[in-house]
């Protein structure tokens with residue numbers, strides 16, 4: 001983990017101006033688009049000291065969660081790091097924290113709001129930090145799909161399963177129709193449960209996690225899976241195909257993990273003899289087939305931690321995490337699977353200026369960027385989350 005050192009003279013640090021969004025200019029930084037107030041410049045040399053000061057003022061009133069894909073400059077201020085599921089549980093386990101500052105993306109902050117008490121406030125440092133995968137399944141699209149299944153007379157046999165990486169609306173839809181949430185760690189258990197309850201699954205919103213789990217872990221065939229395209233009438237599927245399918249996969253994907261190719265795997269094997277390829281199940285099926293191991297973010301971290309010194313690994317997941325793994329395990333070779341840069345652009349929206357801005361605002365008594373889920377949506381979504389926690 002890199003450590004930033006504040007070398008600026010105290011007088012210079014104190015005199016640097018804060019730019020009101022849209023009125024100042026800072027050519028060295030890209031400005032966030034959604035902060036209603038004053039955002040420090042990324043080039044402000046006093047940023048780290050300001051963050052430390054605001055963090056100290058907030059003390060136990062705030063708890064900072066940092067997703068594994070966050071930048072080093074943000075992760076260093078996290079009280080705990082984890083994947084989306086671990087962080088949601090960590091948020092729920094901190095009833096004493098008045099503010100839960102979620103350094104991650106929007107759907108994660110929604111889950112945290114649903115799992116914390118009404119008196120706690122969940123803060124997302126940049127409201128523009130969404131998730132392209134979650135955005136690929138909107139509530140109206142999913143409702144339309146379900147109406148199609150009802151018209152075909154098969155909705156009663158379909159159990160919805162939604163990945164954690166979905167909006168609160170989609171989790172609520174899932175809860176309302178007797179389904180469950182899943183993570184990349186428990187997708188197999190969720191699908192086993194769903195296929196005991198019904199004969200088909202509507203898997204939202206990541207087609208790759210659904211396909212990889214069904215085919216590689218449960219022994220279903222690719223022919224048992226169809227892909228519902230929300231942009232085409234009837235999902236682009238014939239009625240017969242929907243009736244025959246066991247897995248109805250939503251046409252959604254992660255824009256980060258979806259970039260890896262089987263050619264990347266072949267190229268790294270040619271470049272690094274003996275390398276083992278470790279990828280996330282959000283990768284496309286061909287990549288997972290070509291890899292040596294597949295696992296959730298937490299599993300990827302644990303595999304690298306436990307790997308013997310001298311071993312070589314090409315990791316197919318978000319670049320911030322792969323770089324940190326390489327930095328913290330210098331006795332092993334850890335490389336990024338792709339040759340080109342592959343950050344999650346929305347995760348990267350949370351940077352130190354945004355974190356400083358929310359902490360200083362909260363310390364000054366102004367609540368900013370609070371994420372709330374309405375009571376009815378939260379109750380229905382919690383039914384699907386509770387079902388996940390009760391999975392056998």
Ligand code: SF4
Pocket residue numbers: 069105130131132133134165254255256257318344345346347
């Ligand atoms: S890595 Fe993929 S799934 Fe995760 S937040 Fe980014 S776009 Fe969404």
